[in-house]
Amino acid sequence: MFSKMVFRNSVRSHKENALFMSSLIISIIAFYVVLSLSSQDVMRYLKTLESEAIQKLFAMIGVLYGFTLFIIFALVFFASRFQIERRSHEFGVYIMMGMKRSKLFFMLLLEDLSSSLIALLVGLPVSVLVTEVISLLTVKMVGIGFMGHQTTFSLHAVLLTAAGFAAVKLASVLILSFLLLRKEVGTLLSDAPDNVRKKNYPVIQAILFLLGALLLILAYRNGVSGTAWERTTAMGQTVLLGIVGTLLLFRGMRFLIGLIARKIPAGKLRVFTFRQIEDTVIFKSGSMAICSILILVAAACLAAGISIFCSFDLYDTKRVDYTLTNTFNGGNTDLVKKIDEIGLSDKFSYLGILRISHPYNAVEGNDFDSAFSGEGFEKIRDQLDPEFKGHYEYRRLDGFPFMIRLSDFNALMTAHGEEAMMLSENELGLYRSASFNDSEELDNEALAQKPHVTLAGKDFVMTGKVQKGPIVSDSYITLSGALIVPDETFDALAGDKTEIYVNGILDRSQYTRDTMVELYTEINRKMDRFGLPYESYLSNMGRQLFYLVAASYVTIYLALIFLVVANTILGVQFLMGQKRTARRYKTLVKLGADHSDLYSSSKKQVNWFFGIPILVATVSTYFAVRALFQGILSSRTKLNISAMIPIVVVVVAVFALVEYLYMHIVKRSSSRFLATLMTPEREE
Amino acid sequence: MDPVLKIDSLKKVYGKGENKTCALNGISFQVMPGEFLGIMGASGSGKSTLLNCIAAVIAPSSGSIEMNGKEISKLSGKKLAEYRGKDMGYLFQNFELIDNLTGKENILLPVSLHGGNEKMCADRLEKLSSYLEIKEILNKFPTQMSGGEKQRIAAARALILNPGMILCDEPTGALDSKNAKSLMTKLSGLNREEEATILMVTHDSNAASFCSRVIFISDGTLFHELRREEGEAQKAFYDRILKVLAQLGGGVGNVL
Ligand SMILES: Nc1ncnc2c1ncn2[C@@H]1O[C@H](COP(=O)(O)OP(=O)(O)OP(=O)(O)O)[C@@H](O)[C@H]1O
Numbered sequence: 049m050f051s052k053m054v055f056r057n058s059v060r061s062h063k064e065n066a067l068f069m070s071s072l073i074i075s076i077i078a079f080y081v082v083l084s085l086s087s088q089d090v091m092r093y094l095k096t097l098e099s100e101a102i103q104k105l106f107a108m109i110g111v112l113y114g115f116t117l118f119i120i121f122a123l124v125f126f127a128s129r130f131q132i133e134r135r136s137h138e139f140g141v142y143i144m145m146g147m148k149r150s151k152l153f154f155m156l157l158l159e160d161l162s163s164s165l166i167a168l169l170v171g172l173p174v175s176v177l178v179t180e181v182i183s184l185l186t187v188k189m190v191g192i193g194f195m196g197h198q199t200t201f202s203l204h205a206v207l208l209t210a211a212g213f214a215a216v217k218l219a220s221v222l223i224l225s226f227l228l229l230r231k232e233v234g235t236l237l238s239d240a241p242d243n244v245r246k247k248n249y250p251v252i253q254a255i256l257f258l259l260g261a262l263l264l265i266l267a268y269r270n271g272v273s274g275t276a277w278e279r280t281t282a283m284g285q286t287v288l289l290g291i292v293g294t295l296l297l298f299r300g301m302r303f304l305i306g307l308i309a310r311k312i313p314a315g316k317l318r319v320f321t322f323r324q325i326e327d328t329v330i331f332k333s334g335s336m337a338i339c340s341i342l343i344l345v346a347a348a349c350l351a352a353g354i355s356i357f358c359s360f361d362l363y364d365t366k367r368v369d370y371t372l373t374n375t376f377n378g379g380n381t382d383l384v385k386k387i388d389e390i391g392l393s394d395k396f397s398y399l400g401i402l403r404i405s406h407p408y409n410a411v412e413g414n415d416f417d418s419a420f421s422g423e424g425f426e427k428i429r430d431q432l433d434p435e436f437k438g439h440y441e442y443r444r445l446d447g448f449p450f451m452i453r454l455s456d457f458n459a460l461m462t463a464h465g466e467e468a469m470m471l472s473e474n475e476l477g478l479y480r481s482a483s484f485n486d487s488e489e490l491d492n493e494a495l496a497q498k499p500h501v502t503l504a505g506k507d508f509v510m511t512g513k514v515q516k517g518p519i520v521s522d523s524y525i526t527l528s529g530a531l532i533v534p535d536e537t538f539d540a541l542a543g544d545k546t547e548i549y550v551n552g553i554l555d556r557s558q559y560t561r562d563t564m565v566e567l568y569t570e571i572n573r574k575m576d577r578f579g580l581p582y583e584s585y586l587s588n589m590g591r592q593l594f595y596l597v598a599a600s601y602v603t604i605y606l607a608l609i610f611l612v613v614a615n616t617i618l619g620v621q622f623l624m625g626q627k628r629t630a631r632r633y634k635t636l637v638k639l640g641a642d643h644s645d646l647y648s649s650s651k652k653q654v655n656w657f658f659g660i661p662i663l664v665a666t667v668s669t670y671f672a673v674r675a676l677f678q679g680i681l682s683s684r685t686k687l688n689i690s691a692m693i694p695i696v697v698v699v700v701a702v703f704a705l706v707e708y709l710y711m712h713i714v715k716r717s718s719s720r721f722l723a724t725l726m727t728p729e730r731e732e
Numbered sequence: 733m734d735p736v737l738k739i740d741s742l743k744k745v746y747g748k749g750e751n752k753t754c755a756l757n758g759i760s761f762q763v764m765p766g767e768f769l770g771i772m773g774a775s776g777s778g779k780s781t782l783l784n785c786i787a788a789v790i791a792p793s794s795g796s797i798e799m800n801g802k803e804i805s806k807l808s809g810k811k812l813a814e815y816r817g818k819d820m821g822y823l824f825q826n827f828e829l830i831d832n833l834t835g836k837e838n839i840l841l842p843v844s845l846h847g848g849n850e851k852m853c854a855d856r857l858e859k860l861s862s863y864l865e866i867k868e869i870l871n872k873f874p875t876q877m878s879g880g881e882k883q884r885i886a887a888a889r890a891l892i893l894n895p896g897m898i899l900c901d902e903p904t905g906a907l908d909s910k911n912a913k914s915l916m917t918k919l920s921g922l923n924r925e926e927e928a929t930i931l932m933v934t935h936d937s938n939a940a941s942f943c944s945r946v947i948f949i950s951d952g953t954l955f956h957e958l959r960r961e962e963g964e965a966q967k968a969f970y971d972r973i974l975k976v977l978a979q980l981g982g983g984v985g986n987v988l
């Protein structure tokens with residue numbers, strides 16, 4: 049009898065609450081996606097390149113798992129609370145009928161168990177499917193199809209998912225039943241009292257609203273102008289402005305709703321619908337604001353994640369594919385011969401050496417700082433931009449700079465398809481690695497004035513533009529500033545202490561975007577076999593790929609989690625509010641309203657309840673994304689506006705779909721709830 | 733003159749087999765236009781059931797209910813909703829006001845639900861609110877009103893569409909004697925001036941003494957009927973009602 053009741057209750061509650069069930073299933077997917085990360089094809093591939101980074105990733109999975117546990121707990125707790133609260137009357141009746149509280153607790157526990165089992169039965173297969181799709185998708189995007197797909201299914205992940213989910217469910221049911229059973233029977237039996245209407249102070253509302261809008265505009269300005277990125281405190285300030293602004297905006301929203309919602313035709317129950325919307329704005333402004341912020345964070349994360357992911361296109365970048373260096377075993381020219389011997393030279397369109405050194409022969413005694421003086425150059429820069437002094441101290445040329453041999457450099461640049469540098473005997477060029485080239489404009493302006501500098505006691509003129517093309521395959525040799533020096537001067541100053549690099553650029557006609565990684569893998573294998581000391585661009589790419597994949601994976605994942613949490617909160621709040629104010633609907637039924645009248649009013653309320661936070665979040669997202677591109681993304685991804693458009697389309701489409709689904713689910717639940725109010729019951 | 737409402741051998745049986753309850757057992761009566769009819773009876777005698785049948789909220793087991801010559805069990809869909817909304821006005825014991833609508837918005841709800849001429853309704857609202865003395869509270873919310881005010885708002889709502897008949901289920905049940913008396917005065921005034929037909933279920937013999945006719949129900953059948961004579965004092969009518977109630981032996985009414 050008891051178990052039958054439990055079973056009936058839980059089946060009924062699943063039917064009644066699609067929102068609750070979908071929250072549970074999404075929780076399971078969230079857990080599994082995190083836990084199966086290491087068995088994704090991309091990650092398996094990266095393991096072969098970057099085992100160290102993968103170690104970091106495993107540490108990150110732990111953190112992510114913990115975070116997910118926390119967020120999912122909030123989600124499940126919230127959804128279950130609604131589930132229990134809507135039945136408090138029923139529980140009150142059980143207790144009145146003499147059911148012991150311990151038995152009621154046991155009943156709740158069993159019901160919870162059965163709902164968890166059903167959620168797992170549905171959720172786990174869906175999770176496996178989702179991760180498979182993600183895996184195949186990333187493989188396609190990254191171009192490592194040659195690896196062959198391996199299923200992401202992992203028993204370990206399944207078990208941990210079930211464990212995490214069970215822990216979260218158990219914790220929430222324990223807390224909730226504790227809270228429930230502590231309540232007086234009377235409180236359980238009575239429907240929650242109606243909210244007392246607060247007095248309307250339109251002027252205060254308007255002030256709050258405008259103040260909120262003002263703070264938001266300030267936050268937007270900080271973000272878009274880039275000031276937010278200058279210091280952590282500025283960023284904190286911007287975030288705070290945004291949060292407080294949003295909260296105030298929603299607090300004062302009643303002012304705006306009063307102006308707008310009244311004018312909107314809303315069918316038969318226009319006035320009632322308006323009052324209901326007004327009520328939600330009055331009583332739920334806090335949760336609406338928080339959900340709006342969550343949606344904003346989700347959108348920003350999604351945009352960032354997708355653009356990071358899309359920026360992964362190393363195919364088109366200028367690069368040195370291979371660099372061989374062998375400082376110990378004598379002549380490096382041997383290396384070129386060796387490559388030819390093992391039959392790899394026809395894979396390269398360019399194969400040549402690059403010599404780098406310091407002005408050793410210009411050093412007098414131990415005074416290494418005296419070989420070079422770039423004061424003439426620095427002075428011009430300081431004049432051009434007084435602020436420069438403080439900002440880029442480490443961009444100054446020091447007294448013992450790197451030198452790059454001009455003819456070697458020109459050969460490589462020509463191979464990159466760039467113009468060679470023309471330097472006469474008393475001229476020097478400036479080179480900075482791309483990652484240090486943030487003062488390019490200023491440098492070029494200074495160089496245009498042909499500053500006089502001294503190298504080894506002789507006068508030189510610096511000229512040309514700053515050079516930034518890659519000079520070796522890997523980013524491990526990066527130069528914050530080096531001189532490009534004519535051959536004779538270089539040879540005279542470097543002496544025999546020269547580092548020689550053999551650079552190779554792969555022949556573009558031998559590979560495509562999709563076979564690039566495969567070709568690297570093949571050549572690496574051969575060089576390994578013959579013991580050549582090489583660095584390939586692939587390991588650099590692997591490192592980048594790792595950060596890109598990990599960063600985009602995490603941001604997209606967080607985006608979806610935040611989105612789900614925000615929508616669940618909104619949905620649950622709405623349905624809970626509707627349940628609390630069921631009396632109003634019952635009265636309407638008594639006055640002759642039919643289900644379609646109530647339903648159309650309820651649909652409009654859902655539209656507004658979801659619509660307002662979404663609208664505010666949309667506006668904020670526009671500025672947040674611009675700020676993101678302004679701040680962190682621009683230097684990394686160099687995305688232009690036209691590249692942004694498809695990303696924006698994807699983000700908008702994903703959001704529209706998710707929001708539509710959630711609103712639909714909430715409307716359906718509401719319709720079902722309203723149907724239960726339709727038969728006017730006897731009031732005695 | 734034709735009756736507004738004709739009820740003929742109405743039966744209502746709840747439940748099946750063992751649990752069968754016969755709430756109405758072939759009751760018949762008629763209501764003439766402009767009548768103020770009181771319905772009294774012991775608890776469980778079937779009063780609410782009768783009212784719900786008339787309001788088409790529950791379906792009778794057998795018998796007929798004719799409203800202005802139309803059999804209401806034959807109504808369905810739009811016609812039924814119209815009947816409930818336009819031909820009937822209700823007054824409930826617990827007022828049934830919507831707490832987040834102002835008095836005025838509550839009164840106008842039937843207009844938006846069932847349609848009506850805005851101009852005419854505005855005039856009618858004006859007239860009703862001054863008669864019911866609720867002008868000052870039109871823009872208040874129910875939580876800011878007293879019980880009597882709430883019921884007067886509810887009365888205005890019941891009358892706004894000028895329905896053929898007003899059904900009241902213990903309208904004074906939640907009011908103190910002073911408020912009850914003032915409400916009944918207003919209702920009987922409306923009955924006289926607007927010739928509104930009113931059907932009122934009540935336990936309160938004071939309230940019943942405002943009626944032009946009172947029928948007494950016992951075990952689902954008509955037990956007795958009292959008609960207030962032309963020129964009869966209210967006090968005299970009240971005494972006659974008490975007498976019948978005593979015969980009914982239910983210990984109802986003012987008897988402690
Ligand atoms: N929905 C129902 N299901 C079963 N029996 C019912 C139902 N409604 C009413 N009854 C029974 O029908 C009989 C008449 O009930 P009704 O509510 O009409 O009485 P009443 O005269 O309004 O009583 P009261 O003065 O207490 O309001 C009672 O015996 C009651 O138990």
Ligand SMILES: [Mg+2]
Nearest residue numbers: 732779780781
């Ligand atoms: Mg009754």
